[in-house]
Amino acid sequence: MPIVKSLRVIGNRTVNAVWRTGYATRFFVMTLFYSGPSFKRFRLIVKEMFSSGVMSLIIILVAGMFVGMVLGLQGYETLKRYGSESALGSLVALSLVRELGPVLAALLFASRAGSAMTAEIGLMKATEQIAAMEMMAVNPIARVVAPRFWAGVISMPLLAAMFSAMGVFGGYVVGVVIIGVDEGSFWSQMQASVDFQHDVLNGVIKSFVFGLAVTAIALFEGYDAPPTAEGVSGATTRTVVQSSLAILMLDFILTAFMFQGA
């Protein structure tokens, strides 16, 4: 009976998905629960911040610069039609600080640092390093997962801020230095329209949430990966796909909450 068979497949998949969601939630709660030791030994977090934060610096800075330059160019072309080139500064800054900075930085972070985290933990599992740690009476969630989690959560807002600052600089280079928009109005329009609390802080909150989501997904996928080469590579792909989707969905939800009616 092909219908019964396909129904059974669908049923199994659904049950599995619910099962995994529960397991992921428990994993996340455990990570928070066992976070104490990594704050007592902050060096563990610092070490992971190097591999997730510092190693993502170049890609974040270069990407931020180019995104800002594109914004400067496109924004100028559009604003010129309405004769309001002076608003270029506020256009560049607002789009970066509110949206592009947190979102693009998080997407880059997911594919640079998130995938690396998944692969690293997946390989640790495949080569029995996690099991070995467990046999040495060391909790791998406290020793391996939690420091990486907090390193990611701390790094993400910093990276997003650097992305935005670099983007504003890129927009300045294209708009003011190359095209020749008035420098004074570029900055003053920007300052008049970008509100610290409303725009900058909300951007920081966004990137914090994205950092949370990306690292949680990356670590779970790594920890849950089947301990084989295919298992790890599949998990790495899932990390990038799922965290990208999570970032964009969360961005919609957060934007709806933050900027409603204001």
Add this chain to the structure above:
Amino acid sequence: MAKIAVRHLTKSYNSGKVIALEDVSFEVQPYESFCILGPSGCGKTTLLRHIGGALKPTSGHIKVDGQILHELDQEGLYEMRRKMGMLFQFGALFTDMSVYDNVAFQMREHTDLPEELIHDLVMMKLHAVGLRGTHDLMPSELSGGMARRVALARTVALDPMLIMYDEPFAGLDPISLTVVGDLIRRLNDALGATSVIVTHDVQESLKIVDYIYFVADGVIVAEGTPDEIQASDKSFVRQFVHGEMDGPVPFHYPGGDYRTDLGVTA
């Protein structure tokens, strides 16, 4: 001292459809070193994982030091594991740490020893396996045999009372194999630990253990001292010890009628 008692241990997966171990019982006295022999996939590693407390039995129990392992909570289990050491199949060295940090790992995690003392201890452990000179190398820079020896140094870092070896000889060249076998024997004697070796390498294990259990398809099929095993006339043991192709462990995986599969009808 670590005394292990395994009682009616049964482990099954998929709610009883796959049986990995069935009604396994044995007892090991302290200071004894014994070996679980058997073909690949017979449940040896599963048995070892039960002794380490990494798996919970479906029924039956394992007592280590008088405590039933699967009834301990996580803290109790971790307390128990500090007295255990386990050498994994391919060493399982932490790839993001140097050889030195690997050996120092447990000392740093579980003790408050000053760094100078840890340094001396690590050097002593590495010296015992003859690899003091490799302390600042990364695991990826070591050969397979050297990695296994570093892992051995890490396993005995906190002088455990019970040491488990999961396929310690897998994938080693003859020289490394002899070196690792000899080290296991000497470390056992020096530490006075109980040791469990899971392997399918008959000749090497016969040289270094006191007692042998043969496992096949999840049950113990034979046991005895190395001499008894050598002299055994049980067909399974004979096949395994002498590496014969066909016997109780068949060459052919069960299949349908050969002629039908070829499409030749009689």
Add this chain to the structure above:
Amino acid sequence: MERTTLDLWVGAFVVAGLGALVVLALKVGNLSTYNVSESYVLQAHFTNVGGLKPTASVRSSGVLVGRVTSIVLDTERYEARVTMSIDKRYQFPKDTFANILTSGLLGEQYIGLLPGGDDVMLASGDEFKKTQSAVVLEDLIGKFFTSTADAK
């Protein structure tokens, strides 16, 4: 515990990140002109606030002197009550005129203050008596058409 190059890198990373935040706050955002000095509260009623939003600027002679903090409908008068916080450094006479203006034709709306000549200054919690509502584009166009129709 000794310092390592790794610490240097991570330290530089954190400093750069915080630095970027400061740049965003001061150079890109308006933190330098907002919240820094102490402020006092003034109110005004408008028959129509148009597109005025909280956090919109309050300007006098084009200089930013404060921000709109809230806009609510006063159900006693059925008019919009706008509360704004004004920089303590700036005091305004009692007969100051508060207008809702638009920067440019389609730009953001803000409150413009046109000081009068009274000797008594507005204190915290006081209200602007003289206000002018937002110019609603539809009304303007409507008026334009009626006046051209009348002229015929």
